[in-house]
Amino acid sequence: DGGITQSPKYLFRKEGQNVTLSCEQNLNHDAMYWYRQDPGQGLRLIYYSQIVNDFQKGDIAEGYSVSREKKESFPLTVTSAQKNPTAFYLCASKRGLNEKLFFGSGTQLSVL
Amino acid sequence: DQQVKQNSPSLSVQEGRISILNCDYTNSMFDYFLWYKKYPAEGPTFLISISSIKDKNEDGRFTVFLNKSAKHLSLHIVPSQPGDSAVYFCAATVSYGGSQGNLIFGKGTKLSVKP
Numbered sequence: 540d541g542g543i544t545q546s547p548k549y550l551f552r553k554e555g556q557n558v559t560l561s562c563e564q565n566l567n568h569d570a571m572y573w574y575r576q577d578p579g580q581g582l583r584l585i586y587y588s589q590i591v592n593d594f595q596k597g598d599i600a601e602g603y604s605v606s607r608e609k610k611e612s613f614p615l616t617v618t619s620a621q622k623n624p625t626a627f628y629l630c631a632s633k634r635g636l637n638e639k640l641f642f643g644s645g646t647q648l649s650v651l
Numbered sequence: 652d653q654q655v656k657q658n659s660p661s662l663s664v665q666e667g668r669i670s671i672l673n674c675d676y677t678n679s680m681f682d683y684f685l686w687y688k689k690y691p692a693e694g695p696t697f698l699i700s701i702s703s704i705k706d707k708n709e710d711g712r713f714t715v716f717l718n719k720s721a722k723h724l725s726l727h728i729v730p731s732q733p734g735d736s737a738v739y740f741c742a743a744t745v746s747y748g749g750s751q752g753n754l755i756f757g758k759g760t761k762l763s764v765k766p
Contacts, residue, residue, distance in 0.1 A: 543694075572753075579660065581740060581756035582695070597753070629694050637751050639685070642694030 541566045543643035545630050550648045552617065552624060560615045560646045562630030571613035572631040572640070575599060582629060588613055589636075617648060625649050654678045655743050657757035664764050670728040672760050674741030677722065681743040683751060686715060686726050689738045689759070698739070699726070731764045738762070 543564045552558045562571065570589045574582040584597030588607040602621025607613055613632075617624045630643040656675045664670045674684075682703040687695035701708040701715045701724065708715050714727045728735055741757040 545694075548692075574756075579758060581655070581657075581758040582754075583756075584753055587753065627692075631694070637746075639697045639700070640687075640754065642687075642696070644694050645692065647692070 543630055543632055543641055545628075545643035545646050547646060548644070550646055551651050552648060553651050555619045557616055557618050558624075558648065560617065560628055560630075560648070562613045562615065562643060563611055564613075564630075564632045564641075564643075565611060566632060566634070566641065567610070568632035568634045568638075568641070569610070570633050570636070571607065573597075573603070573605065573613070573615045574629040574631065576627040576629060576645075585615065585628075652677070653757075654681075655741055655755050655757040657739075657741055657760050659760050660758070661761040661763070664731045664762065666733055666764055666766050667730045670726075670731045670735065670762055670764065672726040672728075672739050672741075672762065674724045674726075674757055675722055676724075676743050678743070678745070678755075679722065680745045681755075682746050683744050684715070684717060684724050685742045685744075685754065686713075687740045687742060687756075689740060695740055728762075731762075733764050733766050736762055736764050 546561045572587040573585040586605040588594035604616045628646045631640045685700040686698040688698045689695040717724045738759040740759045742754040745752045
């Protein structure tokens with residue numbers, strides 16, 4: 540089945556630690572996105588990539604980094620510079636610019 | 652400053668009745684609007700969309716209405732079912748040269764449909 544796989548489902552970060560969230564899609568979509576959801580808040584865009592080896596900052600990119608070395612993969616690293624990392628992280632993709640966004644099932648990141 | 656506002660954090664409706672979820676926007680350049688549905692601990696799923704050239708779009712039990720002059724859209728669910736209980740996000744975007752920009756999401760409205 541085609542889809543977007545995010546792993547792990549739950550992740551715990553220690554103070555000062557970098558952690559990487561995985562996002563893999565087998566939908567052959569060109570564009571991939573990372574969103575953050577906080578309780579009672581909407582989805583806020585962290586980073587996005589419209590093509591391999593290229594990505595752009597979203598609205599809240601500080602403290603995060605990404606790479607897009609393969610079309611299928613768009614990992615997100617939450618660095619120690621992100622002072623409030625606890626949130627639900629959603630990866631999404633779409634085939635073309637005018638297509639609908641498909642979301643993964645999310646990763647809940649918490650700070651120990 | 653929020654460009655997409657969903658002013659009702661929650662809504663409770665009886666099964667079989669109509670659910671009306673509202674969304675307001677401030678950016679007059681927005682020309683494409685979407686509704687997503689989200690269950691807890693899952694990713695949102697696309698529900699229905701509408702282009703600014705229309706004022707209504709219908710898909711089964713779901714209808715979206717757009718009032719451009721008021722910068723307001725609403726999602727109607729008729730009849731409401733317990734399985735519709737979820738958080739509903741309104742999203743908007745601007746099309747540049749025929750291509751959609753990034754989506755701007757509202758904060759969501761939690762719908763509870765009681766049996």
